Amino acid sequence: NAGVTQTPKFRVLKTGQSMTLLCAQDMNHEYMYWYRQDPGMGLRLIHYSVGEGTTAKGEVPDGYNVSRLKKQNFLLGLESAAPSQTSVYFCASSYSKRVGGDTQYFGPGTRLTVL
Amino acid sequence: SQQGEEDPQALSIQEGENATMNCSYKTSINNLQWYRQNSGRGLVHLILIRSNEREKHSGRLRVTLDTSKKSSSLLITASRAADTASYFCATDEIAAGNKLTFGGGTRVLVKP
Numbered sequence: 361n362a363g364v365t366q367t368p369k370f371r372v373l374k375t376g377q378s379m380t381l382l383c384a385q386d387m388n389h390e391y392m393y394w395y396r397q398d399p400g401m402g403l404r405l406i407h408y409s410v411g412e413g414t415t416a417k418g419e420v421p422d423g424y425n426v427s428r429l430k431k432q433n434f435l436l437g438l439e440s441a442a443p444s445q446t447s448v449y450f451c452a453s454s455y456s457k458r459v460g461g462d463t464q465y466f467g468p469g470t471r472l473t474v475l
Numbered sequence: 476s477q478q479g480e481e482d483p484q485a486l487s488i489q490e491g492e493n494a495t496m497n498c499s500y501k502t503s504i505n506n507l508q509w510y511r512q513n514s515g516r517g518l519v520h521l522i523l524i525r526s527n528e529r530e531k532h533s534g535r536l537r538v539t540l541d542t543s544k545k546s547s548s549l550l551i552t553a554s555r556a557a558d559t560a561s562y563f564c565a566t567d568e569i570a571a572g573n574k575l576t577f578g579g580g581t582r583v584l585v586k587p
Contacts, residue, residue, distance in 0.1 A: 391573055393574065395577075400579075401579055401580075402563055402578050402579040402580050403518070403577040405574055405575075405576075408573065408574055410573050418574065450517055450518070452517075452518075456573075457573060462505075462506055462508070462523055462567060463508060463520040463523060464518075464520065464565075464575060465520070466510075466517035466518045466519070467517050468517050469516070
């Protein structure tokens with residue numbers, strides 16, 4: 361099993377450009393999450409999904425959109441990138457709480473720089 | 476604001492010593508989890524302690540939870556250079572639904 365994978369690993373954007381980050385998991389997890397991590401800080405939740413076709417806002421959703429068209433994939437979009445979105449983005453997934461899913465499995469991260 | 480706040484922010488110890496870090500939180504929780512992050516990598520789950528548990532062990536890790544003080548501690552015994560990493564607590568808040576809230580982390584350096 362590959363676990364949680366993220367593409368791309370690195371990206372540099374200019375202000376105003378758009379891009380999509382892809383997260384894929386092969387563990388049949390119900391829940392998926394997008395976080396951002398800024399230097400020396402913990403993770404802040406951007407958006408999350410508790411099932412295919414559903415998404416919800418996290419702590420810092422502004423400037424981002426997400427889609428969960430397939431259970432195994434969770435996409436994070438930046439429509440008009442800003443320097444404040446320079447960060448490392450982590451995707452995570454977990455089983456649903458209905459089946460005792462408590463722990464999250466993380467991808468390796470995407471390092472995004474917005475100039 | 477962050478639910479979990481960790482203390483200290485950074486810790487430097489010699490190999491073989493114990494490392495202790497603390498996490499405080501503000502609201503009622505279902506469980507508290509500790510994760511580890513090696514430099515430039517994703518987080519890896521270490522241990523979970525439920526709100527009705529007071530202490531849990533996993534290998535060289537010992538976690539305690541005091542719900543009356545809303546605090547938890549992570550002890551790494553007989554540390555190794557490979558334990559050098561950042562350690563994060565994450566709380567599963569009762570009112571938050573299906574998400575975790577992460578603290579700012581403790582950076583641990585184990586010197587050989």
